[in-house]
Structure formats: structure tokens, C-alpha cells
Amino acid sequence: MREAAQVLVDAVSVGGLYALTALGIGMIFGVMRLVNFAHADLITFAGYAILLFFAQSTALAVVGAALAAIVLALITERAAFRPLRGANPETLLVSSFAVSFFLEKTLIMVVGARPKGVDFLPGLARQVDVAGVRLQLLHLVTIAISLALLAGTTWLLRATRLGLEMRAAAENFQMAEALGVRANRVIAAAFAISGLLAAAVACMIVAQTGLVQPRMGLQLVVIAFVGTVIGGLGSLPGAAIGGFFVGVGSILLQALLPEALRPFREAFVFVAVALVLIVRPLGLFPSRSLRQRV
Amino acid sequence: MIGAVRECAARLAPLVLLVALVIVVACAATFAPIILQRRVTQALIMLVGVVGLYVFAGNSGVFSFGNVGFMAIAAYVSALLTMAPGQKSVFLPDLPKLLAEQHWPAPAGALAGGVSAAAIGALVGFPLMRLSGISASIATFSILVVVYVGLGNWTSITGGQNSLMGLPNYVGLWTATIWAAVSIAIAFAYQESRGGLLLRASREDEVAAKAAGVDIVRHRWIAFTLSAFLSGVSGVLLAHFLGTVRVETYYLDLTFLIIAMLVIGGAGSLTGAVVGALVISLLTEVLREAEVGFSIAGTHLAAPTGLGDSALALLMLIIILYRPKGIAGGREIGFPSRSAPVAGRNDVPPPNSFSNHELE
Numbered sequence: 095m096r097e098a099a100q101v102l103v104d105a106v107s108v109g110g111l112y113a114l115t116a117l118g119i120g121m122i123f124g125v126m127r128l129v130n131f132a133h134a135d136l137i138t139f140a141g142y143a144i145l146l147f148f149a150q151s152t153a154l155a156v157v158g159a160a161l162a163a164i165v166l167a168l169i170t171e172r173a174a175f176r177p178l179r180g181a182n183p184e185t186l187l188v189s190s191f192a193v194s195f196f197l198e199k200t201l202i203m204v205v206g207a208r209p210k211g212v213d214f215l216p217g218l219a220r221q222v223d224v225a226g227v228r229l230q231l232l233h234l235v236t237i238a239i240s241l242a243l244l245a246g247t248t249w250l251l252r253a254t255r256l257g258l259e260m261r262a263a264a265e266n267f268q269m270a271e272a273l274g275v276r277a278n279r280v281i282a283a284a285f286a287i288s289g290l291l292a293a294a295v296a297c298m299i300v301a302q303t304g305l306v307q308p309r310m311g312l313q314l315v316v317i318a319f320v321g322t323v324i325g326g327l328g329s330l331p332g333a334a335i336g337g338f339f340v341g342v343g344s345i346l347l348q349a350l351l352p353e354a355l356r357p358f359r360e361a362f363v364f365v366a367v368a369l370v371l372i373v374r375p376l377g378l379f380p381s382r383s384l385r386q387r388v
Numbered sequence: 389m390i391g392a393v394r395e396c397a398a399r400l401a402p403l404v405l406l407v408a409l410v411i412v413v414a415c416a417a418t419f420a421p422i423i424l425q426r427r428v429t430q431a432l433i434m435l436v437g438v439v440g441l442y443v444f445a446g447n448s449g450v451f452s453f454g455n456v457g458f459m460a461i462a463a464y465v466s467a468l469l470t471m472a473p474g475q476k477s478v479f480l481p482d483l484p485k486l487l488a489e490q491h492w493p494a495p496a497g498a499l500a501g502g503v504s505a506a507a508i509g510a511l512v513g514f515p516l517m518r519l520s521g522i523s524a525s526i527a528t529f530s531i532l533v534v535v536y537v538g539l540g541n542w543t544s545i546t547g548g549q550n551s552l553m554g555l556p557n558y559v560g561l562w563t564a565t566i567w568a569a570v571s572i573a574i575a576f577a578y579q580e581s582r583g584g585l586l587l588r589a590s591r592e593d594e595v596a597a598k599a600a601g602v603d604i605v606r607h608r609w610i611a612f613t614l615s616a617f618l619s620g621v622s623g624v625l626l627a628h629f630l631g632t633v634r635v636e637t638y639y640l641d642l643t644f645l646i647i648a649m650l651v652i653g654g655a656g657s658l659t660g661a662v663v664g665a666l667v668i669s670l671l672t673e674v675l676r677e678a679e680v681g682f683s684i685a686g687t688h689l690a691a692p693t694g695l696g697d698s699a700l701a702l703l704m705l706i707i708i709l710y711r712p713k714g715i716a717g718g719r720e721i722g723f724p725s726r727s728a729p730v731a732g733r734n735d736v737p738p739p740n741s742f743s744n745h746e747l748e
Contacts, residue, residue, distance in 0.1 A: 129522065177709050183522040184451045188651055189708045195644050196701035203694035312640075316533065323526050357541035364530035364537075372515045375523045 109341035110240025115318035116337025124264030134311030140296035167289030209307035326377030431669030440618030449591030454531030459623025460638035462501030509616025654714020
């Protein structure tokens with residue numbers, strides 16, 4: 095029973111991280127049909143910003159991470175993705191692949207490929223007693239932050255003008271533009287928000303693993319990406335839900351699979367993706383505008 | 389009669405010229421120092437891989453991120469079949485007896501590798517080929533990840549994350565050259581075949597092709613299987629060129645390199661695939677030299693390590709932004725059109741415009 099509660103909390107906290115990552119990816123996909131591989135590098139760069147500042151103060155590190163990811167997101171949008179607006183999704187996918195490799199290889203060129211230790215938020219590493227179950231404080235904090243950010247994003251999308259414009263753009267970009275939504279503003283805002291989400295994920299990942307390395311974002315994004323797809327490309331709640339379930343699923347698989355099959359859990363996750371796509375090529379909750387019309 | 393010969397020559401021009409190009413590169417390499425020869429060999433192996441990806445991605449217009457997975461499968465199949473049993477028992481003590489005893493000649497191993505890659509491609513391609521666009525790309529990406537995770541953890545058969553060493557080291561300049569020529573010939577024959585032309589039509593306009601009765605799923609499937617075979621062969625060649633096989637070799641970096649070569653060369657034509665592979669190999673080599681550095685008047689200048697990868701990614705991005713159809717621009721190479729139709733207005737277009745799909 096206790097063990098079950100621990101596994102569950104662990105699973106939910108990981109699910110939260112994936113949900114945030116998937117939401118960040120889904121946000122960009124929604125407004126410009128871009129599957130942004132470079133989201134991985136937003137997380138990585140934010141991680142290195144933490145490495146740079148954590149010795150001075152935690153607050154500075156968090157702000158630095160957020161700034162790094164947001165600025166980088168905006169730069170990639172302006173330099174690489176804006177000129178391609180309206181290109182077909184595969185071209186965009188390949189170009190984000192290129193952007194991601196460029197950023198990763200440049201980072202490796204500058205700081206080297208070796209992981210670096212970061213003692214970020216050591217206060218959160220201890221255990222706490224909740225109703226007789228010992229839980230890691232960090233997991234609880236991760237869940238809380240994920241919930242807060244998901245709620246914040248939902249509020250932004252539901253209750254503000256910008257959010258309304260973004261949802262309209264995700265639903266039907268051309269129509270939204272014709273009705274006076276300013277494309278540059280909405281897309282830039284989506285990139286900024288995805289940068290912010292990436293920075294939050296980076297903070298929690300760095301606190302959990304205690305190190306940064308040039309590929310830290312990649313693993314996360316590859317899995318979260320699956321969440322976005324399963325959830326339904328173009329649907330923001332779909333992305334968050336999909337990401338959450340993929341995260342929870344991979345931890346539960348880790349706990350429930352027989353020992354011999356555990357290393358293969360990622361393979362199971364990806365087989366599931368392929369199956370979902372075969373049955374529902376646009377994901378479980380696709381955005382309505384994604385259906386091709388002739 | 390002469391017209392027919394000319395027409396035939398014009399139609400075969402890309403095949404003849406590209407094979408000639410490969411042979412010229414290989415002949416030139418025989419005069420080069422041994423290290424450079426090895427680089428050329430590697431470039432030709434990459435060429436087989438790029439042509440393999442092109443057969444599917446170029447003709448169908450659907451990008452595949454999964455072909456490096458087929459390279460990995462074929463490399464392991466060939467390694468397991470051709471390694472000396474004594475070697476195998478060192479790295480893979482738990483290998484089933486049946487597999488441990490095999491000691492095939494190298495060419496049989498290469499074919500077996502390619503055929504198993506094609507078989508798996510046909511198997512997974514069967515359900516996946518009904519997908520289009522972004523869903524298809526993501527589904528093929530999941531092939532890559534599943535193969536990577538599967539091979540990387542199936543320790544009793546593949547040795548897991550460790551490398552298998554001591555593969556027969558038979559791939560030299562000429563083996564690579566022959567396979568490069570063969571792969572070009574296969575790709576060319578396919579794209580000029582009825583099925584290839586139908587698939588290319590579906591790339592230009594899926595809906596129109598479907599309306600005209602093209603069985604898109606079936607033709608994609610055939611191309612995917614063929615593409616898996618060629619990718620598999622290039623994976624085998626790479627493994628036997630390096631003498632080791634390691635699952636990490638066959639993952640994102642190689643995927644990126646091969647896609648970069650195809651995109652930079654131009655995914656729309658076989659010429660693009662070949663030219664992309666050669667140009668990027670050359671560029672990588674130049675950048676590698678720059679990283680080693682050179683001396684001018686006593687000062688040693690060297691570019692920072694890792695510049696090559698970074699520059700390659702940047703170049704790919706620039707090509708996508710400013711020349712989205714790649715170096716070749718979707719056209720095939722042809723003989724200089726000295727003899728080309730001065731023909732009347734009512735003439736049919738020259739046959740090689742079949743492969744020139746700027747018809748839109």
C-alpha cells in the first residue's frame with residue numbers, strides 16, 4: 095500500500111513534467127503546425143543557465159533559466175521558423191531537427207559534452223511524512239509546480255484576449271488571421287510561453303538529477319512528443335493529457351513490468367504511439383481543423 | 389531510329405552520369421593517401437544510405453526518420469552471421485547455439501542483412517503506410533526508437549550497449565563503390581518504373597493521384613520495403629567498414645547526417661541524393677581538417693572542435709530556408725542538351741522530363 099502510494103506520487107510527478115513539456119510542444123504545433131524538436135534545447139539551455147547562476151542565488155538561477163529559454167525560443171522563431179511559415183509540416187519538422195542539432199552541437203563546442211554536477215535546490219531532496227507515507231519533497235513540489243503552471247496556462251488560454259487569439263489560431267490559422275488576429279504576435283507569444291514551460295521543466299529536472307548535460311532535453315522531448323501525438327496534434331488539453339499519461343505510463347511500466355522487460359519500456363511506449371496513429375492518424379483528441387479537406 | 393536511340397540515351401542519362409560520377413570519385417581516391425581513401429569509402433557507404441532513404445522519402449514525399457533503424461537491424465544480422473564463432477562466444481556468451489555456429493561468407497551476410505531489413509520494413513510498413521504527412525513521419529520515428537531501444541537492451545543477442553568487435557573487415561573502396569553503383573541503379577530503375585512514376589504522381593498531388601486510381605498505400609509500401617533493403621545494405625557496409633557495430637552509432641546523429649545529406653542535395657531527385665551525400669562528405673572532411681588546424685607563417689590556426697557538426701546543421705538550415713529544393717532543385721542531371729529537341733511545338737516533351745517534377 096505504502097509502496098503503491100510512493101510509486102503513484104513518483105509517477106504523477108514525472109507525468110507532470112511530461113505534461114508541461116508536451117504542452118510546450120503542442121502550443122507551437124497549434125499555432126504553426128511545427129513539431130518543435132528544438133524544444134529540447136530550450137530545456138537544455140535553461141539547464142545551463144541554472145549551472146551558470148545557481149552558486150549566486152536560487153532566484154537568479156530560476157530567472158536566468160526562464161530568460162535563457164524564452165529568448166532562445168524567440169530567436170529560433172524569428173531566425174528559423176518565421177521565414178518558413180506556411181511551409182508543409184514535414185519541412186518544418188526537418189528544419190526544427192536542424193535547429194535542434196545546431197544548438198546542441200554549438201553548445202557542445204562551447205562547453206563540452208561532459209555532464210556537469212549542479213547542486214540546485216538541495217533543500218528539496220529530503221523525505222517528508224504524509225499520512226504515514228514517506229515521500230520525496232521534491233516530487234510533491236514538482237507536482238505542485240506542474241499543477242500551478244497547467245492552471246496558469248489554462249487561465250491564460252481561457253480568460254485572456256491573447257489566449258482567445260491563440261485558441262482561434264490553433265483552430266484555424268487562416269481564418270483567425272482574416273479576422274484580425276496578428277500572426278506575429280500570437281506566434282511569438284506561443285514561443286515565449288513554451289520557453290517558460292521549458293525553463294520550469296529544466297529547473298525541476300536539474301533539481302532531481304543534480305546534473306546538466308547537452309542532451310538532457312532530448313530524452314524528455316522525445317517522450318513528451320509522443321504525448322503530444324497521442325493526445326492529438328493541435329489540441330492543447332490533448333497534449334497535456336497525452337504527456338501526462340505517457341509519463342505516468344512509463345513509470346508504471348517501470349514498476350509493473352517483469353524485470354526482464356523493464357529496459358524495453360520505451361519501446362513499448364513507441365509501439366503504443368504507432369498503434370494509436372494507425373487507429374487514429376490525428377491522435378485521440380485532434381484539433382478539428384487538422385482534418386484535410388479537398 | 390536515331391531519335392529513339394537519342395531518347396533512350398536522354399532517359400538513361402541520370403543513371404549513366406551518376407554511376408560515372410561515383411566511379412570517377414573512386415578512381416581519384418586510389419591516388420590519394422590511405423586515410424583519405426577511407427574517407428571516400430565512408431562517403432560512398434553514406435551515399436548508399438542516402439539513396440536508400442531517397443527511394444522512399446524522395447519518391448513518396450513522406451519523410452522517414454526510421455531508415456537508420458533498418459541500417460541497425462541489417463548491421464546486427466550481418467555481424468551475427470559473419471563473425472567467427474570464436475569471436476562471438478567472447479562477446480555474446482548467451483547467444484543461441486544455432487546462431488553462434490553460423491559463419492557465413494561476407495556477401496551472403498550483407499544480403500541477409502538487407503533482406504531482413506526489407507522484411508521488417510515490409511512488416512511494419514504494411515500498417516504504417518496508410519498514414520500521410522506528419523503522422524507518417526512520427527510513426528517512422530517510432531520505428532527508430534523501438535529498434536534502438538530493442539537492440540540496445542536485447543543483451544543476449546546483440547550485446548546491448550557494448551560494441552561487437554572483430555567483424556570481418558572486408559569493406560574497402562571498391563566494395564563501397566560497387567554497392568553505391570548498384571544502389572543508384574536500383575533507385576533509378578524503381579523511379580522510372582510504372583510504380584515509381586505513380587508514387588511520384590501521388591507526391592505531387594495526393595488527392596489527384598488517388599482520384600486517378602493510384603493505389604498510394606501499395607506503392608508507398610513497395611518503395612518503403614525497397615528503401616529498407618538499401619538502407620540495410622548501407623548499415624551492413626558501415627559495420628564491416630568500421631569493424632565494430634554499436635547500437636549508439638545507429639541513432640539520432642546518423643539519422644540527422646543522412647537526412648541532412650538528402651535535404652541539402654535535394655530530396656526530389658536521385659541526382660540530389662547522390663550529390664548531397666558527396667558534397668556533405670566533402671564539406672565534413674574540409675571542416676575536419678579545419679578542426680585539426682593548419683599553420684601559416686608559424687602561427688597555428690585551428691577551428692574549435694565540434695565546429696563541423698555545428699556548421700553542418702547551420703548549412704542544412706540555410707538550405708531549407710533559401711533553397712528548399714536542395715542543390716539539385718528536384719531535377720535530374722542530363723547530358724548537355726546540344727541535341728535536345730529543336731522540335732516542333734506539337735512534340736511531346738523529352739522523356740527525361742518525367743523525372744523533372746517541376747510540372748505542377
